[in-house]
Amino acid sequence: MKRNRGGLIVTCLIILIVGAILLWFKPWKLAEEPIKPPEAKPQPTEAAAVPELSAWLADWEWETGLADLKVMKEGLTSLQLFASYFGAADQLHFTEEFEEALPEILKLYAPVELQSLYLTIVNDQFQENGAAIQKSPELITRLMATSESRSKHVDELVAAVDRLGFGGMEIDYEQIPDADWDKVLLFYSELYQQLQAKGKALRIVLEPKVKIEELQLPEGPEYVMMAYNLYGYHSGPGPKADLAFITGLADRMKHLPGKPAMAFSVGGFDWDENGKVKALTEKQAALLLKETDSDLKRDDASGSVYFDYTAKDKLKHQVWYADEETLKQWNDTAQQAGYSKVAIWRLGELEETSLDYLKEYVTRK
Template identity: 65%
Template sequence: MFLTASLLILFIGAAVCMDELVGPSKEEGQTSELSAWLADWQWQTGLENLDAIKGSLTSLQMFAAYFDQTDSLYFTDSFHEALPEVLKLYEHSGLDHVYLTVVNDQFQPSGESVQKDPALITRLMGTVESRRKHADELIAAVEQYGFGGIELDYERVADEDWDNLLLFFSDLYPRLQEKGKSLRIVLETRAKIEELKLPEGPDYVMMAYNLYGSHSGPGPKADHAFIKELTSRMGSLPGQPYIAFSVGGFDWQEGGKAKALTEVQASILAKQTGSTIRRDEASGSVYFDYTAEDQVKHTVWYADEETLSQWIEVAGQAGYGKVAIWRLGEMQRSSLDLLKQHLK
């Protein structure tokens, strides 16, 4: 009897150690899910991509709600053009939800916009009354336009505003639930998620991009080490969070600014310039150099289907199989096929 018990203890100990080595199993981690964003300014080609992978996505996020100069929700003409087509495709897509994504970009009467404005969040979250008014407007919008829920993409939040924002999340979630609506919350990599007491209930989405971009010199939007570092932090998030990857890339002009490119645009540019495409081992991204007609040198980095495959695999090895893609529109067929295989 003593020998049997000892062997049992040894077996359990070995199983625990092995589990620590291999990380979370599929049963303990996330069930694979795939969601994607559709931006109002690129809805036509976005819908073409959506149609190519319908049946594979579990949800779609329509990135289309901003703010006007009075801190009220603002929708572009493109949104009103796209919405009927999006909802029409939704009926035959197999999607669980179509969310309305709200971002803290503010449009001025001149037509110019202030992107990711932290002062806007300060005003919206400042008082009980301002939070209630904002929640009322969000709920009215999802009901008016027929969305299944709200996704909040509030970025560059000031440290002193987080307590009020957390109160807002906690108040908004049950109100949406009463209406049969859902809440998703997008988090920047800079958010101090280990210190924030995020409420249970909403779905959380961690952005795994912007490692390099318009704010930096040339490089990949994400690499393996960056993804591993993020997934090591995501254990502090409630529920089963999504990890978001960004497709496309950037064209850096020597001594100038970076220009965003879709995957299709980057691929065409490489062919037009006769460039040699190379793959970065640390990120899986592809890159190439070329000299423009004005003799200015350029460097392009972007993600293709192999890049996405590697990013998804690295996240999956850490136990995170719920993936969000920023964004649909001018993705190559090979990348779309890769996403379709993600759920198989």
């Protein structure tokens, strides 16, 4: 009996000690401080890609373009010099303005930075009398006619960009006849191979009307889709682009190889009631707004601004143009669709607020 009674006492003591330990650690606090699972690291997506910005500088507005370039240079991944056309004999033609501008542009670039300069070739043709045919389809047909004519053209292009020491070339051939597209695709491929052999890049600009869904564009070049010309010389008043237009182009651009860029056009147009159209830079439009003391309105569908005024000749006018808020909405729409590479047509008389926005755009992560 004494041994059993002692065992009972020991058992009770053990229970009391365990209970005391449990009370000391207060396990009920676990409910107040649940263990947090490790946070999942966000995975990068295409839409979150770091923005890239390129721009064109045109020979006929090189001085104002150069002023904007001095502000924007550090934020640009590349600069396209819109400066090479064709002469009457289908040969490359450089304007006097380009020859004058080039030394001033090169002052801003160290030799190692020339890789970010591209020479843009456009199918405008100057006649012997000085008249110009813009975006000549007939020129394209002649250049692409045979393997020999294509090869001669490719050789001339490669020699030009090699002589200048630029890092790349851009082809901006527009109004391409449907019947010539098969040969143009061969030209793109042949030019890309020749440039690549010399360590140089190729960019190709495409009009919105090009049937990219049906074309087998070659891999390798960087493609740039023109997200403008919705309204312009060919139409009545309206924005150069609207958000639905940009979204639709972005969806179609899935058919392009690589990682294409989307090009936006700054500035705007002035339409009078007789249908006469005049192009305006952003600064010209803003000055006209101030001089006419007009009411500025913003279009929800495009982000563009517009105003009406009556000129001294009593004709009614309507002006549409893009400001920094317009650029923001266009860029945001493109980014939401997965396209963070943007090209700006063109430098020259951008307002300071737009320049500031573009600088901020390329520093966003």
